[in-house]
Structures are given as C-alpha cells and as structure tokens.
Amino acid sequence: MTGPLRVLFVTSECTPWSKTGGLADVSAALPAALRALGADVRIMTPAYPSVPVHNAREFAQIPATARFPPARLLASTLPNGVPALVLDCPPLYARSGGPYQSDDGAPWPDNAQRFAQLCRVAAELGRASTASMWHPDVVHCNDWQAGLVPAYLRFGPTPRAATVLTIHNLAFQGLFPASVIEGIELPAATFSVDGAEFYGQYSFLKAALAYADALTTVSPTYASEIQRAEFGMGLHGLLSQRRDVLTGILNGIDTAAWDPACDPHITRHYDSNRLPAKVENKYALQARVGLPRSDVPLLAMVSRLTDQKGVDLVLEIGAQVTRLPAQLVVLGRGEARYEQSFSALARSDPGHISVTLSFDEPLAHLIEAGADMFLMPSRFEPCGMNQMYSQRYGTLPVVRATGGLVDSVEDFAPAAGTGTGFVFNDATAAALLQAVRSALEVRGNAAQWLRIQRNGMARDFGWNASAARYLEIYTAVAQR
Numbered sequence: 087m088t089g090p091l092r093v094l095f096v097t098s099e100c101t102p103w104s105k106t107g108g109l110a111d112v113s114a115a116l117p118a119a120l121r122a123l124g125a126d127v128r129i130m131t132p133a134y135p136s137v138p139v140h141n142a143r144e145f146a147q148i149p150a151t152a153r154f155p156p157a158r159l160l161a162s163t164l165p166n167g168v169p170a171l172v173l174d175c176p177p178l179y180a181r182s183g184g185p186y187q188s189d190d191g192a193p194w195p196d197n198a199q200r201f202a203q204l205c206r207v208a209a210e211l212g213r214a215s216t217a218s219m220w221h222p223d224v225v226h227c228n229d230w231q232a233g234l235v236p237a238y239l240r241f242g243p244t245p246r247a248a249t250v251l252t253i254h255n256l257a258f259q260g261l262f263p264a265s266v267i268e269g270i271e272l273p274a275a276t277f278s279v280d281g282a283e284f285y286g287q288y289s290f291l292k293a294a295l296a297y298a299d300a301l302t303t304v305s306p307t308y309a310s311e312i313q314r315a316e317f318g319m320g321l322h323g324l325l326s327q328r329r330d331v332l333t334g335i336l337n338g339i340d341t342a343a344w345d346p347a348c349d350p351h352i353t354r355h356y357d358s359n360r361l362p363a364k365v366e367n368k369y370a371l372q373a374r375v376g377l378p379r380s381d382v383p384l385l386a387m388v389s390r391l392t393d394q395k396g397v398d399l400v401l402e403i404g405a406q407v408t409r410l411p412a413q414l415v416v417l418g419r420g421e422a423r424y425e426q427s428f429s430a431l432a433r434s435d436p437g438h439i440s441v442t443l444s445f446d447e448p449l450a451h452l453i454e455a456g457a458d459m460f461l462m463p464s465r466f467e468p469c470g471m472n473q474m475y476s477q478r479y480g481t482l483p484v485v486r487a488t489g490g491l492v493d494s495v496e497d498f499a500p501a502a503g504t505g506t507g508f509v510f511n512d513a514t515a516a517a518l519l520q521a522v523r524s525a526l527e528v529r530g531n532a533a534q535w536l537r538i539q540r541n542g543m544a545r546d547f548g549w550n551a552s553a554a555r556y557l558e559i560y561t562a563v564a565q566r
Contacts, residue, residue: 090126091560093117094171094222094247096208098201098231099185100129102165103137106184107390108471109228109254110336112304115228115340116556117168123557128220130208132200133160134185145171146219150209153269154203159211167273171211178203186231196260201231201290202270209238212247213454223564224555227251232292235296237276240297240519248563250556251298253291255468256312256319257394258396284320295324299563302556304469305490309334315463317466333559336493338549339478344454346479351451357515358543361480361536371456372450372494375415375440376393383412383526386457386481388450388472391420391428396463396486398424402515403522404431408438410526415457415472416441417449454479459525463518468490477542483507484521484533498538506542 099105100113126363133139146544150156157175164170173179177201181193183189183217186287194418205227212235214221225247227235236249266288276282282293295301303309311317325332343349346364347357353370356363365381372379373416385407389395397420400508407414416428416439425443442449454460460484469490473483477495483489487509498505508519508528529535 090124091124091224091557091564092220092222093120093127093560094225095129095228096204096209096225096232097129097228098204099132100131100164100170102269102349103131103473104134104185104270108469111340111471112254112337113228114166115162115167115549116553117339118166119338119553120557121168122550123553125557125560128169128171128222129164130171130173130204130211132179132185133172134179134404135182137172138162139172139174142172146211148175148207153271154199154206157203157207159207171208173204175203175238180354198266198288198290199269201260202234204228205232205234206238206271208235209242209356212239212249213242213245222247222249222530224248224560226560227294227298229254230258230289230291230294233260233290233292234270234272235294236299237272237282237293241276243275245292248293248300248560249298250300250302250559250563251294253301253303253468254301254314256317256321257466259292259319259321261287262290264288271446290497292321292324293448295321299331299566300559301325301328302559303334304337305493306334306336307492308466308468308489309467311489321477328363333555335552335555336490337471338552339471339474339547341478341548342506344451344475344478346455349451349455351448352455353452356480358480358540361539364480365483367452367455368457371415371452372413374452375435375442377413377415377440378437380413383410383458383529384456385412385414385459385522386416386452386453387414387461388417389420391418391424391488393421393473394465394467396426396465396513396518398469399463399513399515399518400461401427403519404439405435406519407522408435410523411438412522414439415453417444417446417453419443419445436462448451454481455547457481458529459484459522461522462486462491462492463513464488465513470494474545474547477545478547480539480543482525482538482542484518484525485509486513486518487511496541499527503534503537504541505538
C-alpha cells in the first residue's frame with residue numbers, strides 16, 4: 087500500500103440521513119474519527135428518499151444483471167464532512183416507509199435483493215482495478231445488511247479488498263428462505279453449514295461470520311458473551327471457532343452533540359462545576375411531559391420497547407416506583423403490547439408517570455439533562471449509548487450487568503468513593519427495584535451523589551481510542 091489506508095464503510099443507515107438505531111450514529115461518528123487519524127474512509131449507503139442527492143455527482147454506473155436492476159453510485163458528503171457513496175437504485179430504495187419496513191411495519195418482501203444489491207456493489211468496488219477509480223483496501227461491513235460483501239469478494243476474482251464485519255446486534259441475522267440463493271448471484275456453495283446455511287435458511291449475517299477476514303463487535307464483554315449459548319443466538323459455535331479474529335471494541339459517542347455545556351436541546355447549560363443548574367432542566371422536562379413540578383427523584387428511560395431492553399421489568403415496578411416517591415418518564419417506540427402497557431401505566435398515575443411513544447431527539451436530550459437517574463435493565467446489550475450519554479450529563483445510570491453496560495458503567499463503591507452508576511445482576515423486577523432503592527439511599531447523601539456525578543462526567547467516551555483500535559485491525563487485514 088502507498089498513501090493513506092482506504093476504507094469503504096458499508097452501512098444500511100447513517101445519521102442524519104437515515105436512522106432506526108445506534109448503527110446510524112456509529113456510521114457517522116466512527117468514519118469521522120478514522121479520517122481524523124489519517125485514514126481515507128468513505129461510507130456507502132442506499133439512497134432512501136430521506137438521503138439528499140440533489141447536489142451529488144455521479145461516481146459510477148452499475149449495469150443491470152439478470153437478477154439486479156441498474157444503479158448509480160453518487161458521490162456526496164455527510165454534514166460532518168465524511169465523503170459518501172450513495173447507492174441510487176429507485177426500484178429498490180425509493181419508497182415510503184423505513185429502511186427495512188413499510189409504513190405498516192411489515193418487512194419489505196424484497197429485503198434480500200435490496201441488501202444483496204448494496205453488498206454486491208460494495209464488493210465490485212472492492213475489486214476495482216481501474217487506476218482512475220477510488221477503491222478500498224478494506225471494506226468494513228456493518229450487521230447483516232452488509233453481510234454478503236465478504237461472500238461476494240471471497241467467491242469472486244482477485245485481487246480483492248480485505249473485509250471486516252462489525253456485529254452491532256447478533257439478534258438481527260438477515261434470515262431468508264433457502265430459495266433466495268437463486269436471486270442474489272452467489273454460488274450454491276455458499277449455502278452450506280460452513281457458509282450461510284442456518285437451520286435450513288440463508289443467513290446474511292452468518293455468511294459474513296464465515297467469510298470475513300476479521301470480526302468485531304461493539305464491546306469487549308459482548309464479544310465474550312456471544313461465544314456462549316445464552317447470548318450466541320445459535321451462532322456461538324461459529325463465533326467461538328473464529329475467536330482468534332473476533333475483537334470487542336466499545337463504541338464511542340458524539341461528544342460534540344452530547345455535551346451539556348452547549349447542547350441546544352436543553353434549557354440550561356451546565357458542566358461538572360455547575361451542577362446545581364441541572365435542576366432547571368428537570369423542571370423544564372417535567373413541564374414538557376406534563377408532570378407536576380417536583381423535587382422528588384425523576385427516573386427516565388429512553389428505549390426501544392422490546393424484550394431485549396428489559397422494559398417489562400420497568401413496567402412491573404412502575405407503580406412501586408411512584409410510591410418511593412419518585413416520578414418516571416419514558417420515551418420510545420416498540421412492540422404494540424409494550425406501547426399499550428406503558429400508556430395504561432401513565433393513565434393510571436398521570437401525576438407521577440409520563441410516557442411519550444415516539445422517537446424524539448430533542449426530547450431525548452432534555453431527558454438526559456433533566457432526569458436524576460436513567461434505567462437500562464437490558465437482558466442483553468451489545469453496547470448501548472444512553473448509559474454513556476447519562477454519565478456525561480450527570481444523570482446516574484442504573485444498569486444490568488451485561489454487554490457494553492458492564493464495560494462503560496462502574497458500580498458505585500461507597501468506601502472508595504469510586505463508581506459512575508449502579509449495576510445489578512439479575513434480570514428481575516426485584517433486582518431492578520432494589521438497585522433503584524440503593525441509588526435513592528445514596529441520593530440522600532449529597533456529597534456522595536455529587537462525587538458519582540463528577541466521576542461519570544469526567545469519563546472520556548469519545549471515539550479516538552476506539553477508532554485507533556479499528557485502524558490497527560484494518561492495517562493488519564490489509565497486509566495479509
């Protein structure tokens with residue numbers, strides 16, 4: 087190699103253009119951090135209707151094949167300055183709804199073809215031999231939607247770019263009927279127990295786990311957990327087999343966007359030396375969500391409402407929390423049964439509980455600034471970001487000991503005065519309630535509470551260290 091290392095970062099979503107979860111935030115922030123370290127990183131993402139392409143220039147034309155429609159790669163730039171290659175293919179991406187689902191919440195029936203197209207075009211770029219065209223030394227694939235890139239490269243001509251797969255959440259595997267092999271232009275040999283076959287289905291994620299040159303996931307603890315049956319989602323055997331190329335790297339956060347000293351979405355700015363000002367955000371939050379102004383502890387949860395997040399445990403203790411006394415504010419969307427249950431809980435005690443069923447970024451910021459404690463009782467959590475936002479905002483996280491929560495929250499130790507939050511072990515409502523009670527006892531000691539707040543606000547959750555680790559992995563695989 088000569089010159090900077092060239093990396094194509096393939097992702098199905100990227101903030102602010104498209105977002106359903108943390109992958110979108112990572113896809114904007116990590117490439118920016120890598121470029122700051124000198125790497126030539128470009129993201130590649132589909133041209134959904136939300137992606138602005140009016141000022142983009144054509145980078146390459148992708149001819150139709152027997153199974154795929156024609157497409158174009160358009161060169162654009164993210165608002166943070168990261169170059170982007172946008173895959174413009176209207177038959178596959180120009181539709182209302184989300185990246186993966188229609189307006190009624192049903193998965194797009196052609197998702198296999200939609201994301202196979204993304205993968206095969208990325209792979210073509212990873213094989214490009216035209217001297218005048220930019221092409222990568224490494225293709226960094228993210229989750230199942232980019233999972234076929236290593237397969238297309240492994241079974242195509244050489245030379246080829248090296249591949250790295252990041253598992254953001256092993257629960258989402260891109261499973262399709264075996265017949266999908268006929269439409270994605272990969273050899274039948276990929277549908278094997280050593281390849282993409284998963285209990286009779288074709289798994290985009292398993293293809294990447296089998297064929298990528300290196301595997302990463304978003305926290306060290308999660309990397310260990312997914313090699314066990316409890317967390318491995320049926321893939322623990324393969325992950326254990328490939329443990330020598332599997333690395334856990336804790337995600338960072340955008341410390342410019344999440345900074346209480348200058349956050350445009352909060353009422354009063356503050357830092358670790360001006361923590362009394364934080365209470366003004368609490369009062370603003372109470373007014374915003376319809377809770378009476380009060381100095382009782384305010385507990386918060388911002389989450390997808392799913393089993394993974396342990397939201398049923400919060401539902402179970404909801405009535406008991408209000409009798410502590412305390413208030414509870416919840417923001418999120420998810421499974422219909424949980425949306426209905428949280429709405430009913432709020433109606434049962436509107437003076438203490440507020441539930442907002444939406445994805446509301448400004449409100450999420452105000453919640454982080456205004457709450458006293460943040461609840462994350464996840465059954466599993468590859469990384470999580472809200473616990474890092476919370477520490478940065480002096481809002482003490484109450485988390486279960488799993489995945490990235492273990493790696494980013496230090497349990498409070500009164501004797502030593504160390505710790506940045508409260509950690510509990512069992513995924514039960516009783517354990518969560520006890521952790522909340524323990525936190526409230528500490529809150530009664532103003533000096534201890536202030537120390538924990540300042541401990542958390544002093545943590546560095548930026549991307550620099552993690553980006554440097556990714557760059558080491560890229561360099562190693564590119565030199566093989």
